[in-house]
Amino acid sequence: MTFREGLIRARSHIIFLLALLTAFPLIIALDRIGTPPAATAPRDDATDALVAGERLPLAAQAPLRADQLEWGRIAWRYFRANIDPDTGLANSADRYPSTTMWDTGSFLLGLISAHRIGVIDEAEFDDRLDRALDSLARLPLFDGALPNKAYHTHTLAMVDYNNQPTERGLGWSALDIARLMVPLQVIRQDYPDKAAAVDHIISRWDLSRLVRNGVLIGSASPGGAATTLHQEGRIGYEEYAAKALILAGLDAYQAWRTDDTIAFADVEGVQVPIDDRVAERYGAQVYATSEPYILDGLEFGFDTRSRAFAEQVYRAQAARFDHTGILTAVSEGHLDRPPNFAYATVWGNGAPWAVLTDTGERVDRLRTLSTKTAFAWDALLDTPYTKRLVAEAVTMNNPQGGWIEGRYEADGKPNGAETANTNGIVLETLRYRAFGPIVNRHPGP
Numbered sequence: 070m071t072f073r074e075g076l077i078r079a080r081s082h083i084i085f086l087l088a089l090l091t092a093f094p095l096i097i098a099l100d101r102i103g104t105p106p107a108a109t110a111p112r113d114d115a116t117d118a119l120v121a122g123e124r125l126p127l128a129a130q131a132p133l134r135a136d137q138l139e140w141g142r143i144a145w146r147y148f149r150a151n152i153d154p155d156t157g158l159a160n161s162a163d164r165y166p167s168t169t170m171w172d173t174g175s176f177l178l179g180l181i182s183a184h185r186i187g188v189i190d191e192a193e194f195d196d197r198l199d200r201a202l203d204s205l206a207r208l209p210l211f212d213g214a215l216p217n218k219a220y221h222t223h224t225l226a227m228v229d230y231n232n233q234p235t236e237r238g239l240g241w242s243a244l245d246i247a248r249l250m251v252p253l254q255v256i257r258q259d260y261p262d263k264a265a266a267v268d269h270i271i272s273r274w275d276l277s278r279l280v281r282n283g284v285l286i287g288s289a290s291p292g293g294a295a296t297t298l299h300q301e302g303r304i305g306y307e308e309y310a311a312k313a314l315i316l317a318g319l320d321a322y323q324a325w326r327t328d329d330t331i332a333f334a335d336v337e338g339v340q341v342p343i344d345d346r347v348a349e350r351y352g353a354q355v356y357a358t359s360e361p362y363i364l365d366g367l368e369f370g371f372d373t374r375s376r377a378f379a380e381q382v383y384r385a386q387a388a389r390f391d392h393t394g395i396l397t398a399v400s401e402g403h404l405d406r407p408p409n410f411a412y413a414t415v416w417g418n419g420a421p422w423a424v425l426t427d428t429g430e431r432v433d434r435l436r437t438l439s440t441k442t443a444f445a446w447d448a449l450l451d452t453p454y455t456k457r458l459v460a461e462a463v464t465m466n467n468p469q470g471g472w473i474e475g476r477y478e479a480d481g482k483p484n485g486a487e488t489a490n491t492n493g494i495v496l497e498t499l500r501y502r503a504f505g506p507i508v509n510r511h512p513g514p
Contacts, residue, residue, distance in 0.1 A: 115333055119340065120377045125384075126451040127371075133186060133503050140444075140463065141188040141499045147471025147492040148179060157200025158222040162403055163470065163487040166222045167232040170245035172489045177201065177252035178368070178507065179493030181259075182500035198256070202266040206273070211238035211288070212296065214275040216249075218242050240288040243279045243301045247310035250317045251368055255507055276319060283323025285310055303353060304330065304344035305361035305378070312369055316508065327374070336421045337388035342378045343416050354429050357382065357416040359400040363445035367497045370506035371449075383446055385415045387454040389422070395478060398442040398458050402474045403486040404435055411435055437475040437484045440465045441494040448498040 133141075151160040159176040161168045168176075180201070184194040209227055211217045217227040217238035227238040257267040279286060287301035302310055302324060311325035332345040334357075343357045362379035365371060371379060386397040399413035399422075408426050413436050417423035424433045443462035447455035465483065466472045471492045474484040500507060 115340070116328065116331060116342075116374070116377075119342075119381065120373055122377065124376065125380050128447070128449055128451040128455075128502070130501075130503060130505050133499060136463075137499055137502065138186065138188070141183060141186055141496055143466050144179065144471050144492040144495040145183050145188050146469075147487055147489070148176065148183075150470060151489065152176075152197065153222045155200075156204040156222060156225060157197055158204050158220070158225075159489045160222050161489050165232070167219055167228060168222050168489070169219055170216050170242065170249040172493075173201075173205075174245075174248035174250075174252055175490040175493030177249070177256070179489070179496040181252060181255060181507065182493075182496035185500050186496075186503055188496070198260075198263065199266075202256075202263065202270065205270045206266065209238075210273065211241050211290070214278055215241040216246060216274070218245065237290060240290045240296065241278075243285040243287045243314075244306055244310045246274075246279060247285070247313040248364075250313045251508065254316050271317075276314075276317065279314060280319050280321050280324070283320050285314070285321065285324045299352070301353075303346065303355050304342055304357060305382075306356075308375065309361040309365050312365070334416045334421070336385040336415055337392055339381055339385040339388055341381050341385050341416050348418050348429055354412070354425055354427065355418055356401070356412040356414045356425065358412055358414045359383070359386070359398065359439070359442045359446070363400075363442065363449065363494070366449045366506070367445060367494070367501045368506055369508050379449075382415055383450065387452070390454065396438055396458065396461055398439045398446060398462075398475075399436065400439045400442040402437060402439055402441075402484075402491065403488050404437070404474070405484055405486040406435075408432060413437060413439065434479050436478040438478060440472050440475045441491040441498075444495050444498045448501050
C-alpha cells in the first residue's frame with residue numbers, strides 16, 4: 070500500500086472492521102515514508118532542512134546479554150507485586166490500586182515484551198493476559214461510550230484521581246486510549262487466539278468520539294458536571310497517538326500532521342521542535358519531552374520525520390551534559406513527593422528545561438534523571454552519551470522491587486517512585502534491542 074492510498078482510506082472513513090484488516094500495512098507505509106507533501110511554508114522549510122540533516126546512528130538489534138535479561142527480571146518484579154490477582158490489571162504506581170488507560174497500555178506492552186524475551190513463560194503469559202483482557206471487557210464506560218480516565222484495579226470501578234468511586238466518571242483521554250490501542254492491536258495481530266477477546270473489548274467502545282475532522286478529541290466531566298469536549302495532544306504526543314489510532318482504522322491524519330503547528334526553539338544550540346499552540350491562548354500545557362519520541366521509536370520504528378525530531382530532543386539533552394556536566398534524560402514521570410507527577414521537559418511553556426505540573430506550575434527542583442528514558446535512548450541510538458546514560462540507569466532499581474523513576478538532579482537522591490509506565494517501558498526497550506519495533510507485520514515465532 071502506498072502512503073497516498075493509505076490517506077485515501079483514512080479520508081474515506083472506511084468501516085472499522087475493514088480498517089482493522091488493513092491497519093498494519095497502513096501504519097508500516099506511514100512509518101517508512103515519513104512526512105507527506107504539504108503546502109510550502111516557512112515552518113515546512115525548517116522541518117525539511119531538519120529532516121535532510123545528518124542522522125545519528127541507530128542501535129542495531131542483537132541477542133540480549135545476561136545482564137540485560139536481568140534488567141527485564143527486575144522490571145517484571147514490579148508487575149508481580151502490582152498485578153491484581155483477580156482482575157489481572159496492574160497498578161499505575163506501587164501498591165496503589167488505580168490505573169489509567171495509558172498505564173494499562175504500558176503494562177500490556179511490558180507483558181508482551183516480558184514473554185517475548187523469555188522473562189516469563191507461556192503459561193504465566195496466557196493466564197495474565199486472559200485475566201487482563203477479561204477485565205478490560207467488563208470495565209464500566211464513561212457515558213457508556215469510552216474508557217474512563219481512571220479505574221480501581223481491584224473493583225474495576227470508575228474512580229477520580231484520588232481513587233474514589235465516581236458513578237459517571239471523569240471523561241476520557243484520547244491520548245491514553247490511543248496508547249492502549251497499541252498493545253490491543255499487537256495482541257490481535259500476533260496472538261490470533263486472543264483476537265476475539267480484543268475485538269469484543271473494542272466493539273464496546275465508540276471510537277468515533279476520539280476523532281473529529283482528523284483531530285484528537287478528549288472529554289472532561291469534573292465533579293459529574295456536563296461533559297466538555299476539547300482538542301487533545303501537543304507536538305510529539307499528538308503524532309504518536311495519531312499513529313496508534315490510524316493503526317485502529319481511524320482518520321487521525323490531521324493530528325499526525327505537524328506543518329500547521331510546528332515551531333522550533335533553540336535549546337543548548339539545538340533546534341528543538343515545539344508546538345506553537347501556547348498555553349495562554351489554547352489552554353493545554355506544552356511539553357516537549359522524550360516520552361512520545363522514545364515510544365514512537367520503540368513501538369512503530371521511527372519514520373523520517375519522527376526520527377529527525379527525536380534526535381533533536383535527544384541532542385539537546387546531550388548538549389546540556391556537554392555544557393554543564395549534568396547527566397540529562399528528561400520525560401514525564403511520577404515523583405515520590407508532592408506534587409507526585411510532573412513533566413520534565415526540554416522545552417515547556419516557553420522555557421528550556423522547565424519541569425511542569427499538569428496545571429503549568431514550575432517545579433524545576435524536582436527534575437529527575439529518568440530511568441526509562443536512559444534505557445530507551447540507549448536502545449534506540451548508538452552514541453557514547455547513551456552508553457553513559459544507561460550505565461547510570463542500571464543502578465536505579467529497588468533490590469526488592471522494580472526500576473525506580475530515577476534520580477533527582479538537585480540533590481542526587483533517588484526518586485524512589487515505582488510505576489507500571491517505567492517498568493513497562495524498560496521491558497519494551499529490551500524487546501526492541503532483540504527484535505526491533507513491536508508493531509511489525511512479521512513478528513517471528
